[in-house]
Amino acid sequence: MTLYLKDDRFHYELENIMRMFFWRPEIKAGTPEDNVNEYCFAEAAGPDECGRSTLTVDFHENGRRTFLQEPADVGLSEKETEQKMAVLMYRVLSEATGKRPPFGVMTGIRPAKYMADLIERGMSPDEAEKLFVERSLVDREKARLCRLTAETGLKLRKRxxxxxxxxxxxxxxxxxxxxxxxxxxxxxxxxxxxxxxxxxxxxxxxxxxxxxxxxxxxxxxxxxxxxxxxxxxxxxxxxxxxxxxxxxxxxxxxxxxxxxxxxxxxxxxxxxxxxxxxxxxxxxxxxxxxxxxxxxxxxxxxxxxxxxxxxxxxxxxxxxxxxxxxxxxxxxxxxxxxxxxxxxxxxxxxxxxxxxxxxxxxxxxxxxxxxxxxxxxxxxxxxxxxxxxxxxxxxxxxxxxxxxxxxxxxxxxxxxxxxxxxxxxxxxxxxxxxxxxxxxxxxxxxxxxxxxxxxxxxxxxxxxxxxxxxxxxxxxxxxxxxxxxx
Ligand code: SF4
CATH class of the missing domain: 3.80.30.20 (tm_1862 like domain)
Known part of the structure; x- marks a missing residue:
C-alpha cells in the first residue's frame, strides 16, 4: 500500500499511523498517478481565496473508496492540524480495514509516561484517561492500563x-x-x-x-x-x-x-x-x-x-x-x-x-x-x-x-x-x-x-x-x- 502525501509537513506522524495498518507501506510525495488503484492520499489544503482550509484522506483498495474531508478551523496551529489529520487518517483506515489499533493516534510517545506527566502537572487521573480515549482514540482498556501504570510509576518517581x-x-x-x-x-x-x-x-x-x-x-x-x-x-x-x-x-x-x-x-x-x-x-x-x-x-x-x-x-x-x-x-x-x-x-x-x-x-x-x-x-x-x-x-x-x-x-x-x-x-x-x-x-x-x-x-x-x-x-x-x- 502506498501513502501519497501532498506535502511533507505531517510525514512522520502520518507514516506512523499508516504503519499500524499496513506492513511496510511505501510513502511518496505528491498525488497518485492515474494508473494507481490502491493507495491512501492525505492532504491539508488551503486556505483558498475564501479563507477555507480542508483536511482530506482518500483511501482506495480493491475498487472500494473510503473518503473523509473536514474543514480545518481558522487559526489551528501546525500541531493541532497534525493531530486532526492523524485522527482523520485513523478513522478512514479503521473503516476501510476493520482494524482498530489500540493506542489510537498516539504514536512516538510512551503512553503511560505521558499520562503520568499529565497527572503530575495537575490533571486528574479521570480527566487524563478521558483525554486518551476522546482525543487520541485510545481503546478504553488500554487507557485504563496506562492510568494504572502511571499511578504506580508516580509513587516510584519520588525516589x-x-x-x-x-x-x-x-x-x-x-x-x-x-x-x-x-x-x-x-x-x-x-x-x-x-x-x-x-x-x-x-x-x-x-x-x-x-x-x-x-x-x-x-x-x-x-x-x-x-x-x-x-x-x-x-x-x-x-x-x-x-x-x-x-x-x-x-x-x-x-x-x-x-x-x-x-x-x-x-x-x-x-x-x-x-x-x-x-x-x-x-x-x-x-x-x-x-x-x-x-x-x-x-x-x-x-x-x-x-x-x-x-x-x-x-x-x-x-x-x-x-x-x-x-x-x-x-x-x-x-x-x-x-x-x-x-x-x-x-x-x-x-x-x-x-x-x-x-x-x-x-x-x-x-x-x-x-x-x-x-x-x-x-x-x-x-x-x-x-x-x-x-x-x-x-x-x-x-x-x-x-x-x-x-x-x-x-x-x-x-x-x-x-x-x-x-x-x-x-x-x-x-x-x-x-x-x-x-x-x-x-x-x-x-x-x-x-x-x-x-x-x-x-x-x-x-x-x-x-x-x-x-x-x-x-x-x-x-x-x-x-x-x-x-
Ligand atoms: S539479546 Fe536476548 S533475545 Fe536477543 S539473541 Fe540475545 S538472548 Fe536472544
Whole structure:
C-alpha cells in the first residue's frame, strides 16, 4: 500500500499511523498517478481565496473508496492540524480495514509516561484517561492500563534524585541468536576470545567514567547490567566486572543492582554466586514462554524445565527479586498456551516481576525474514489476559513502552509485586534522570531537569569497533562533564 502525501509537513506522524495498518507501506510525495488503484492520499489544503482550509484522506483498495474531508478551523496551529489529520487518517483506515489499533493516534510517545506527566502537572487521573480515549482514540482498556501504570510509576518517581544517575553496563554478547531478536549482540560461538579483552576495556571505561561522575558530585542510584546476555561471561569475567563497578562507583544508593541473567544456557551456580556476593539484588531469568515447542522454534536452546531449575538455583542462593520476560505472539504459540505461561510464571516460578512483551518484528531479526506471517494472531487477547491475570494476583503495572513493528501495535508492560519494582526501568522509560552507560552499543542519556532536555552520548555500537577505537570513544565521555557544566 502506498501513502501519497501532498506535502511533507505531517510525514512522520502520518507514516506512523499508516504503519499500524499496513506492513511496510511505501510513502511518496505528491498525488497518485492515474494508473494507481490502491493507495491512501492525505492532504491539508488551503486556505483558498475564501479563507477555507480542508483536511482530506482518500483511501482506495480493491475498487472500494473510503473518503473523509473536514474543514480545518481558522487559526489551528501546525500541531493541532497534525493531530486532526492523524485522527482523520485513523478513522478512514479503521473503516476501510476493520482494524482498530489500540493506542489510537498516539504514536512516538510512551503512553503511560505521558499520562503520568499529565497527572503530575495537575490533571486528574479521570480527566487524563478521558483525554486518551476522546482525543487520541485510545481503546478504553488500554487507557485504563496506562492510568494504572502511571499511578504506580508516580509513587516510584519520588525516589528519583535530581542529583542522581543510573549506571548501565552493556554486555553485547549472547550464546546464540534468537530468531525474533534484532539486538546487535555477537554470538559467543564465534567470538568467545573477545569477551576477555572486552571486559578489560569496559573496566577502563568504567574507571574513566567514575572519575567524571565523582568530579561532578553525582550519586549513583541504581545499576543495571544488560545485554545481550551478561551471564555469557565466565565466572572470572563477571567477578572482574562487578569488582570494577564496586571499586569505581561503590554501591547504588537506592540499593538496586540488576543483572539480566537472561538465558538458562548461560547460568551456573558459580556465576549466580558471584553476582550475589557482588550485591546484585535483582536478576532476570527469561523464559519468554513455557511452551517447549515454541522455544525450539524461535531458537532458544532451553526448555521450561531448564528455567525452573535456574529459578530454584537462584532462590537457594537467596535471590528474592527475579524477573521473567514473556512474549505474546510468538510463532506457533496460541492463547491457551500463553495463558499457561503467565500462570506458570506467577505460580511455579513465583517471579516477583513479570514483563509482558508483544512480539516485535524488527528489520534485523531472522524471524522477520522467514516467518513474518506466522506470528500468533492472538497477541491482543494474550496481553489482555496477562493484564487481568497478573493484576488479580497482586502484580501492578509500573512501566510501559511501545516499539515500532510490534504485532497489532501492542505495548510492553512491566508488572511487579509491591516493593519489587525495578527503579531503573522506570527511570529510563519515563526519562526521569541521566543514564550513564558504558560498553559497546551503550547510549548515555543526559537529562537536564530544568529544560526537560535529553542529550545522548554514544559508545561504539559493535564490540570490535569498541576495542579498536577505544581511546577515541573514551574521549566522548568528556561530553558528560560539558553537559553538566552548561
Ligand atoms: S533475545 Fe536476548 S538472548 Fe536472544 S539473541 Fe536477543 S539479546 Fe540475545
Amino acid at each position: 528519583c534524585d535530581d542529583n542522581g544517575f543510573s549506571l548501565y553496563v552493556s554486555i553485547p554478547f549472547c550464546p546464540s541468536r534468537c530468531s525474533y531478536c534484532s539486538f546487535v549482540s555477537k554470538t559467543v560461538e564465534r567470538d568467545r576470545s573477545m569477551t576477555g579483552k572486552y571486559v578489560e576495556a569496559l573496566c577502563k571505561e568504567l574507571s574513566y567514567t567514575s572519575r567524571i561522575t565523582g568530579r561532578l558530585g553525582l550519586k549513583m542510584q541504581t545499576v543495571y547490567i544488560g545485554g545481550g546476555t551478561p551471564t555469557v561471561l565466565s565466572e572470572k569475567e563477571l567477578k572482574i566486572l562487578t569488582d570494577a563497578i564496586q571499586d569505581c562507583f561503590g554501591a547504588p544508593t537506592e540499593g538496586e543492582y540488576s543483572v539480566e541473567a537472561g538465558r538458562p544456557d548461560t547460568i551456573t551456580e558459580e556465576k549466580l554466586s558471584v553476582l550475589k556476593d557482588a550485591g546484585v539484588t535483582r536478576i532476570s531469568i527469561n523464559p519468554q514462554t513455557a511452551n517447549d515447542e515454541v522455544l525450539r522454534r524461535v531458537g532458544r536452546r532451553h526448555t521450561a524445565a531448564d528455567i525452573e531449575k535456574c529459578y530454584e538455583m537462584a532462590r537457594a542462593l537467596g535471590f528474592d527479586n527475579i524477573n521473567a520476560d514473556l512474549i505474546a505472539g510468538l510463532p506457533g504459540d496460541d492463547l491457551e498456551s500463553f495463558k499457561r505461561s503467565v500462570v506458570w510464571a506467577a505460580e511455579t516460578l513465583r517471579a516477583e516481576n513479570v514483563t509482558v512483551h508483544a512480539l516485535t518484528l524488527k528489520r534485523a531479526s531472522t524471524l522477520r525474514e522467514t516467518e513474518s506471517e506466522l506470528f500468533s494472531p492472538q497477541a491482543p487477547e494474550m496481553v489482555d489476559f496477562a493484564q487481568k491475570e497478573l493484576t488479580s494476583r497482586g502484580y501492578s503495572p509500573y512501566y510501559m513502552y511501545r516499539q515500532k513493528g510490534t504485532v497489532e501495535s501492542l505495548e510492553n508492560t512491566g508488572y511487579a509485586l509491591g516493593g519489587k519494582e525495578c527503579l531503573y526501568n522506570l527511570f529510563i522509560m519515563d526519562e526521569l534522570q541521566s543514564i550513564i552507560a558504558c560498553g559497546a552499543g551503550a547510549v548515555t542519556k543526559l537529562k537536564d531537569n530544568n529544560k526537560n532536555l535529553i542529550e545522548r552520548v554514544f559508545d561504539m555500537k559493535y564490540p570490535q569497533d569498541y576495542l579498536e577505537r577505544f581511546d577515541e570513544m573514551l574521549l566522548r565521555k568528556d561530553k558528560i562533564e560539558g553537559f553538566y557544566a552548561r
